[in-house]
Each structure stands twice: as structure tokens, then as C-alpha cells.
Amino acid sequence: MIKQIMLAVIILTVSAASQTTKPVITEKDYAVINYSNQLNIDGDIKKDVLFNGSQRKITQLTLNNGKSLGSHTVSMPFLVYCVAGEGELVLGENDKTVELKPGSMVTVEANIPHDVIGKPSLSIVVIRFLNDRGMD
Numbered sequence: 001m002i003k004q005i006m007l008a009v010i011i012l013t014v015s016a017a018s019q020t021t022k023p024v025i026t027e028k029d030y031a032v033i034n035y036s037n038q039l040n041i042d043g044d045i046k047k048d049v050l051f052n053g054s055q056r057k058i059t060q061l062t063l064n065n066g067k068s069l070g071s072h073t074v075s076m077p078f079l080v081y082c083v084a085g086e087g088e089l090v091l092g093e094n095d096k097t098v099e100l101k102p103g104s105m106v107t108v109e110a111n112i113p114h115d116v117i118g119k120p121s122l123s124i125v126v127i128r129f130l131n132d133r134g135m136d
Contacts, residue, residue, distance in 0.1 A: 035060050058126070060125050062123040064121045066119065071090070073110075077109050078107070079105065079108075081104070081124060089108075089116055
């Protein structure tokens, strides 16, 4: 008898789960991000915001002529993806240097001092993960 009751509960649970409606995907649910994999040599530092959402911000940065962003921190984790050129990601007070070349991807935790340097030119896509208030 207990086995029959358990089987009935399982069947009802599976049946109810299979009848739930699937969400309708709209243009608000995704974004196609276009970025350039070519070096843009207009100016020393070029910044293009590719996406500015409530949970993440995606920016393409190009550093030419050996320029750097200068050491700084951000309060949320971020990801760096090198799309063109060569450069360095310096973490801490010169504690660790990561070589950046096309295809390199580095994730960095919040509040880690860092700098990015073009050697001599570098283009990266940076994805910053924002907090619930849309702030980093």
C-alpha cells in the first residue's frame, strides 16, 4: 500500500512538473555583443561600452603606444579577455604579471590592485560583474 501511495505521489509530481509553462524568451533576455578583434590605433586609450546591464558591464579597452590604465581597484570581480595585440596585466604592487595576447583570459577577484599595459598596443574586453544595485 505504501509503495502504491509513493508511486502515485511521484506520478503526480512528474505530471505537474511537465505541465509548467516554459518562459517566453524576448529581446530583453539576451544580447549579442559585437567587439572588434582588430587594433584601433585612434589615440592612446580608447574605451567602448559594449553592454551596460543590471548585473554586468562589458567594455572594450584599447591601449596604444605603451599606455597603461594606472594601478586601481574595483569592488566587484571581473574578467579580462585579450582580443588583439599584446600587453600585461599587473596584479598587486607588481606582485604578479600576466602576459596578455589574443585568446588570453584572466579572472580577477574584487579589490585586487591591478594595471593593464599595452606592449605596445593591446585590445581587451572587460566583463565586470555588478552587485544587486547595478554598481561595481
